[in-house]
Amino acid sequence: QLHLQESGPGLVKPSETLSLTCTVSGDSIITSNFYWVWIRQPPGKGLEWIGSVYYTGSSYYNPSLKSRVTMSVDTSRSRFSLNLISLTAADTAVYYCAREEYTFRGWFDTWGQGTLVTVSS
Amino acid sequence: QTVVTQEPSVSVSPGGTVTLTCGLSSGSVSTSLYPTWYQQSPGQAPRTLIYTTNIRSSGVPDRFSGSILGDKAALTITGAQADDESHYHCVLFTASGIRLFGGGTKLTVL
8 A cells, every 4th residue: 555754844944945755655656657746735725736746757847836846756765855945934834745646637646644844934 | 827716615414415616717627627626634634535527536435426517527415424524625637737726615514
């Protein structure tokens, strides 16, 4: 059974860079059937898709975040990562990693538990 | 900028039927946008209810169904139960490859 686990800092200062990692266990990260995804949810608000990355490294980003986001996959360590630069308070959110079905885009069939990231000095 | 629209809040009586909708600020929702519905309880990650318009995810009760109604995607709960009280999110896969979430609907069962 697939398990996803986010890891990273819970508190980051404004203007700094957020780096999060999602460790994949229970199934291979090398798969042509799925994307690996980051989604976030500000407190009390809705969900926002950040981006999706394929195991080859090809990626799609939300245009509203594209200038600040980089996603990558480390197949040797079975994990994928999110880097988000130039943070502001508006980036405070629960960050989820998830797996997205390749054929039915938008179907995030497995989610991590989420990690709260607070941007504050 | 295209926005996905959902009712902010909806209420239903126990045993009743309720339909939540998912629309676009410009244009119509069709099956080609692969509408997907998620249920999210407080403090929990979302779980899939319906994907690609009308396919129930594994383990989802058949009182949940998805469809296209007019120019929107719809999630219908038939015979609502108390534990259906939750937040419901839809997401659409747009032609440009962007996955767009709606703002979510808070469903109250009372």
